[in-house]
Amino acid sequence: MAEHPKQADSVIDTSATRRGFLKQGAALGVGASLMSMVPPGVRSAAWAAGSDAPEKKEVKIGFIPLTDCSSVVMAAVEKFDEKYGIKIIPSKEASWAAVRDKLVNGELDAAHVLYGLIYGVHLGVGGPKKDMANLMTINNNGQGISLSMQMKDKGAIDGPSLKKVVAASPAGTYTFAQTFPTGTHAMWLYYWLAANGIDPFREVKSIVVPPPQMVANSRVGNMHGFCVGEPWNQRAIVDKVGFSVATSQDVWVDHPEKVLGTTAEWVSKYPNTARAMTAAVLEASRWIDASLANRRKTAETVAAKSYINTDMDVILGRMLGRYEDGLGKTWDDKNYMKFFNDGAVNFPYLSDGMWFLTQHRRWGLLKSDPDYLGVAKAINRIDIYKQAATAAGVSLPKSEMRSHKLIDGVVWDGKDPKKYAGSFKISAA
Numbered sequence: 191m192a193e194h195p196k197q198a199d200s201v202i203d204t205s206a207t208r209r210g211f212l213k214q215g216a217a218l219g220v221g222a223s224l225m226s227m228v229p230p231g232v233r234s235a236a237w238a239a240g241s242d243a244p245e246k247k248e249v250k251i252g253f254i255p256l257t258d259c260s261s262v263v264m265a266a267v268e269k270f271d272e273k274y275g276i277k278i279i280p281s282k283e284a285s286w287a288a289v290r291d292k293l294v295n296g297e298l299d300a301a302h303v304l305y306g307l308i309y310g311v312h313l314g315v316g317g318p319k320k321d322m323a324n325l326m327t328i329n330n331n332g333q334g335i336s337l338s339m340q341m342k343d344k345g346a347i348d349g350p351s352l353k354k355v356v357a358a359s360p361a362g363t364y365t366f367a368q369t370f371p372t373g374t375h376a377m378w379l380y381y382w383l384a385a386n387g388i389d390p391f392r393e394v395k396s397i398v399v400p401p402p403q404m405v406a407n408s409r410v411g412n413m414h415g416f417c418v419g420e421p422w423n424q425r426a427i428v429d430k431v432g433f434s435v436a437t438s439q440d441v442w443v444d445h446p447e448k449v450l451g452t453t454a455e456w457v458s459k460y461p462n463t464a465r466a467m468t469a470a471v472l473e474a475s476r477w478i479d480a481s482l483a484n485r486r487k488t489a490e491t492v493a494a495k496s497y498i499n500t501d502m503d504v505i506l507g508r509m510l511g512r513y514e515d516g517l518g519k520t521w522d523d524k525n526y527m528k529f530f531n532d533g534a535v536n537f538p539y540l541s542d543g544m545w546f547l548t549q550h551r552r553w554g555l556l557k558s559d560p561d562y563l564g565v566a567k568a569i570n571r572i573d574i575y576k577q578a579a580t581a582a583g584v585s586l587p588k589s590e591m592r593s594h595k596l597i598d599g600v601v602w603d604g605k606d607p608k609k610y611a612g613s614f615k616i617s618a619a
Contacts, residue, residue, distance in 0.1 A: 243275055244463040250279045251450075251467070252289050252301035255402050255498040256419040257505055258329040258448050259302045260488045261529050263497055265474035273473065274466035274581070282496065285400040286370040287317070293453060294320050299460075300452040300467060302328060306546040308451040310372030312569055315555050321454035324543065324570045325468045326536045326578070328448040328475070332508065332527025333375060333438035334423035335382055337415040338408050339431060347517060348435055349386035352415075356388050366390070367399040367407065367416040374447055377549045378438045379417035384616040385441075385598040391553070391618060402499075408432050419447075420527065421498065421505045426516070428504055433516030439525040441597045444534075446542040457571060464571075468578035472536055476584070479530035485509055533584040538570035541591040541604030548602075548611035554618030562607035 249271075253259035259280075265271050266278040281298060283289050286307055292298040294311065308324050310316040337346060346352040356364055366383070368376040380390040390396055399407050404418045409431045416432075426432030438445060450471055457464045478488050489509050493502040507513070511526035528535050543566035550556045572590060579586055593603035602610060612619070 242462055244466045245460045246299070246463040247275070248277045248279060249299045249463060249467050250281050250297075252281045252283045252292060252298040252303070253497075254283055254286065254289065254302065254400070255500075256302075256448075257421055257489075257492065257498070257509055258332060258419055258527060258529075259497065260478055260492050261328055261471050261474040262302045262450070263492050264478060264488055265470045267491055268474060268477060270473040270477070271467075271470040274470050276463060276466045276470065278467065278470060280497070286373060290317050290370075293322075293451065294318050296453075296456075299456060299463075300325070300450055302448050303451040304370055304373035304375070305446050305449050305542070306372040306374055306377060306550070307370055308449060308569060309543060309546050309565070310550065310555070312565065313550075313556065313560065315550060316370070316372040322569055323452050323454045323457045323464075323574075324538050325450040325452065325457075325464060326471065326538055326575050327446050327542065328450055328471070328529070328536070330444045330447060330528045330531070330535045331437070331439040331525050333378060333417065333419045333447060334434055335379060335415065335417045335436040335438075336408075336423045336426050336432040337435050338411070338413070339433065340411070341414055342433065342517070347433075349382065352435070353387045356393055361393050362395050364415070365395040365397055365413040367397050367404060367413040367418075369401050369418060370398060372546075372550060372555055374438075374445075374546075375417040375419070377546065378441050378445075380553060381549070382417075382436055382441050382597065384614065385596075387616070389616050405429055405431060420508050421500055424504050424508055424514075425500060427514060428501075430516075434513070435515075437513070437523065437525075439523065442594055443525050444528070444531075444594070446539070446545075449538070454568075457574065461574070464574050465577045465581065468574060469581045472530075472533075472578055472582045472584055475530040475536060476582070479528065482510060533579065534587065536575070536579075536584070537587050537590075538572055538575055539587075539590060539592050540566040540570055540572075541593075541602070543570050544604050544607050545602055548607050551611040552614055552617045552619075559608045559611065563604075 251262050253262050263280050271278040289301045308322045312322040344355050346355040368379045383390045401418050404416050404422045405426050423434055478484055489506040490502050492498050493505050511523045513523050514520045544562045547562050591604045595601045
């Protein structure tokens with residue numbers, strides 16, 4: 191993994207210098223490429239000072255106690271935020287609904303938040319309607335689908351056997367939990383169930399449970415399975431109340447997961463702060479992925495009561511790609527949670543956002559087809575991301591779209607979202 195570049199030894203107030211670079215670049219028609227030759231430390235110093243200084247010095251970023259909040263936490267703990275002239279205040283929240291409400295009413299500046307939640311709010315699905323902004327993807331992979339131990343006793347230990355158990359019982363006998371109606375975990379759960387021939391709305395019940403409460407609710411029998419982020423799948427194994435039947439990377443390798451989200455209004459009011467905040471979280475993302483030692487330190491940090499509040503070992507194993515299913519199988523998963531991957535994780539691909547819209551349409555959350563590409567372009571602030579990536583010295587992909595084959599063999603590339611959304615045999619239609 192790439193080593194984290196040395197930070198500048200001193201901060202120089204060079205807003206005029208940056209304007210000079212851009213003026214020269216504009217004259218030559220190579221502004222972006224010229225800036226890319228300037229050392230990252232000089233770029234970030236220039237963008238944290240003068241007319242480009244952050245308008246807001248303290249930034250309150252909400253998070254839910256999950257392993258993938260790590261880059262937001264470490265941006266503050268390792269002081270990557272100071273490099274860009276801001277102070278990040280991580281704010282622990284109780285549920286995704288609370289995160290949504292606090293973003294909308296301005297109690298939070300930004301949040302570690304579910305990709306699909308941002309899109310749902312923008313379209314008025316699953317709560318109040320407000321124009322939203324996705325500044326970057328925080329992580330790929332690392333979520334999971336678990337079943338309660340009672341399902342093992344019924345013979346359900348994987349997708350096909352679960353299908354048999356569900357089919358042998360009246361509709362609605364079994365209940366599955368996810369974390370928010372338009373969120374990622376709902377989409378991974380529904381997609382996985384459907385890929386195994388189970389209709390997530392007609393054959394089973396779906397309920398919403400906040401991530402930190404999944405294990406407790408499973409223990410008392412409130413549901414028979416759930417989809418949630420780590421470390422709560424591993425916690426269920428350790429507490430012997432559940433076992434893993436799938437990881438989210440089984441559903442989609444290198445899928446988008448959490449994002450750094452805020453409102454469009456906030457970005458409009460504080461564009462320099464948005465850039466600085468994004469750059470700081472990008473730096474933290476790179477630092478986490480730079481070495482196993484950094485991942486271990488991250489696990490030790492976020493395990494604390496003020497963040498995730500669980501045993502460090504429950505976080506560390508899966509963060510290092512060391513998996514167990516709770517039924518005796520262990521394996522090393524090369525597609526474990528990624529925070530950076532040379533910037534490939536973090537770019538807000540338009541096709542990623544569009545995918546969530548196709549699934550919202552598939553499951554009846556959207557009653558008609560939206561302007562898939564138009565909505566994605568409005569929400570995914572590629573302009574802010576590119577500025578932040580330039581400041582942090584992070585490479586950019588060649589395309590704003592990407593292509594993947596999911597668990598059912600269907601390829602998603604963003605080229606015909608309406609056709610894709612309507613192509614599934616199991617849907618709400």
